[in-house]
Amino acid sequence: MPSKSSVRIAALTVAAVCSTVSAVVLTSPAQAAAVAVHDIQGPTRTSPLAGQQVTDVTGIVTGVRTYGSSRGFWIQDPSADTNPATSEGIFVFTSSTPKVAVGDSVSVAGTVTEFVPGGASSGNQSVTEITKPTVTVVSSGNALPAATVVNSRSVPATYAPVGDTAASGSVNALPLAPKKYALDYYESLEGMNVAIGSSRVVTATDPFSELWVTVKPYENANRRGGTVYGAYSSQNTGRLQIQSLIPTATQPFPTANVGDTLKGTTEGPLDYTQFGGYTLTARTLGTVEAGGLERETTRKQSRSELAVATYNVENLDPTDGSFADHAAAIVDNLQSPDILSLEEIQDNNGAKNDGTVAADRTMQKLVDAIAAAGGPAYAWRSIDPVNLADGGEPGGNIRQVFLYNPARVSFTERAGGDATTAVGVTKVYGKAQLTASPGRIDPANDAWKNSRKPLAGEFVFRGKTVFVIANHFASKGGDQALHSQFQPPARSSETQRHLQAASVNAFVKDILAKQKSANVVTLGDINDFEFSETTKLLEAGGALWSAVKSLPKSERYSYDFQGNSQVLDQILISPSIRKDCEYTYDSVHINSEFNDQISDHDPQVLRFRP
Known part of the structure; x- marks a missing residue:
């Protein structure tokens, strides 16, 4: 995205x-x-x-x-x-x-x-x-009207009424019920002087001097201080955005991470903004008390375990200053996984729109940084896209890349893969085999128009073939916000992701039809939740299963947006891995909860014994 x-x-x-x-x-x-x-x-x-x-x-x-x-x-x-x-x-x-x-x-x-x-x-x-x-x-100099206190007792548990079907689902004309619906409660205070007491930060300070708190400390809380978004019906009503009216020379906007506390009283008019909806624009701003959140480190895979990971590196190009940080994350926090699907690798000149599509300089710089950080001498495989055909930042030509450790795994090379040729599956000596490796899945399908095409590759670990499919589905751009006037909000971007999920699911079924016991890992920035229809379509017919669901619900998140910790990045596995292989899953929280993030996504790691 x-x-x-x-x-x-x-x-x-x-x-x-x-x-x-x-x-x-x-x-x-x-x-x-x-x-x-x-x-x-x-x-x-x-x-x-x-x-x-x-x-x-x-x-x-x-x-x-x-x-x-x-x-x-x-x-x-x-x-x-x-x-x-x-x-x-x-x-x-x-x-x-x-x-x-x-x-x-x-x-x-x-x-x-x-x-x-x-x-x-x-x-x-x-x-x-x-x-x-x-x-x-x-x-002048008059006392201000007493602030209305917004807290866990005042905000209703139900998020919003159902919109008027005669008005395309709009709630605009409905009488407000502030004791029944959270959105109605906040609307009944629009423009009024409101205040909150000490509140936990649930989205870190962003570059636009905003953060999110919750006034409901026990609402779908996780152990790291966030508020988990686990269902469309559970919108987490205690979330509230904080901005400031105070000049930065007088009081700089606080720098906070998830799990910190905005301590004391924060008070000011309740606004409604384009990005986040109801927002307390602080005239009096609390101070941050650190919660001590630290970046996570996953465990090292054993000799017999294959570690496969996905990591969205957020528009990485050779001009970025984050290569050393990404390298440290891969080597230290991810413990040098054997195979890594990277999303949002840009071409050699980033967003400059001059027809450049190669990304070898970007990848060489990353591989060198990983080696300098004490990591393996990684190799990489990818396919350059057609210029401007895969969406993302104009001119950037983002794509997925396989990064792999040749000391632990081998990559099966088969010629024929390019930006426009669809990879197929054949059966050779009773085993499934890709017609090209690396290859792109169904690139001419309208499902992938202006979107990243899946990259498929064959790897061998300890004599066993593993098919890996790297994905970056269409973003959620264009969806109506949770705080929209239309309730429930429309998620128009799902249409393309549903087509993409069906395309990948069909390809995985083709592999399994040739070899029922095939080990298939489908991973990447799916841009949708583990409970979404997109995920269900990927899983259709039992071809795949989203392994993030092996974690407790409170641990399922890879992205933090407007106070909601949620799943966007996933690793899905075929039946042979789920049923016959011992596996573990880890969502490694190194970015999404922090104000100094090098990407807005947390990487995911799957370890299993093929």
Whole structure:
């Protein structure tokens, strides 16, 4: 999948463009009216006054945002109504730097607008705002409205209502039920001054000065401090994103890892953002208490065990400064596996789009770094893709590569494999055999359009043939967020992954049809969960089984996203390995939980005796 930074930068560009055009289209007649904030917010997600002019909207300024494309400030009416569904806070969008301060009592006139962060096509919920405002400061230095405390008791256990089928699944028009649904609860506090107490960090600080905490410390917790995402029906309602309104010169944004604690009180307006949904924009920010999380090291394979691993090295190209770190991870944390499927190896000049597709310089630099780190003299095999045909960062031509230790395993070379020729399976002396090694599976199939084609290869360990298939399925880009206005959210990217899973499953079945006892390992960045339909299609007919499911549920994760520790990287095994070979599985947590990660994925290791 593309790097988080590249996805984020592209999306920020969209957000900047959409900041003036992403409002909900309205047909109600405009008229001026003096109303309270809760009258504007109303008991649903969208304002009953959207599109109308309002005057003399009064409140106390609780936060000021002076950066980015969404400059403005929040006000809160200290005179609350009795309806828990109607928020007392609202954002005033000024576009330029606001001329108010926290504690000012103001009167605002302007247009009520529903702004969708990321644009309407994102599926995100909208934020009720007052735009094109005229602001009058009535007084300054006022006490702020008391913060609403968000904690494990206040957030409901059920994530969201089911959307209105007559409105394509949208929840926008449904009456808010803040005591029943977590998304409704957070929406009922949109724009209001909220606070959390000491809370465990469940996604590390990212390059955009954000982190995630949970206000529910026992909700699907794992031993390393994260919150595990184990089913579509379990969205982990205690997750909350934290950003800061405090100038970095006054208080730098804290650097935190999963398992640390954001200690003390964190308080500020509750916003809704494109990346993460409901976000506490801190006016008062807690401090980090380290949890002492350390990177894991797997055990060394025995002489009789074959160690096969998968590792997404996140757009690695010769200009990167992370080769020594990746080498140390492979040698020390992964204990030099015998065969390693690498995903996101870029070509020799990275994202430069000049037709270059070879990656020999990238791989030689990695192999040399591994040797310098005390590791084996690895060899490698791959197939260069057709330029710009495999998706990923434009110009980067990412592909999968087999890295293997020739002192422990041999690679069976068979000519004929190239970017566009499909590898087949034949039967020779009662054994399955690839027609090309390495070879690509079904590269002309539309399932692999603009996506990485699976790489198949034959290896021999202690006289036994092992078929290895390296994968990097289509990313989740384009899926609606968990916090989407559409509930349940649509996962449109699944369509291609389902086709890809069916293609790989058919190829594995072809191997097993030629040799029922064949040892087949299918691994890589599957970009989907162990409980997903994608995984079920890979496993169809008993051809494969996802070995991460041999771990306790609390240990099943390789990626951390918006407070959820989840499985994206998998190693699947054929029946002969599952039933007849002694095997162990390890998800080696060295990246996803840390703010100084060299990749956003954790590698996976399978050890077995063929």
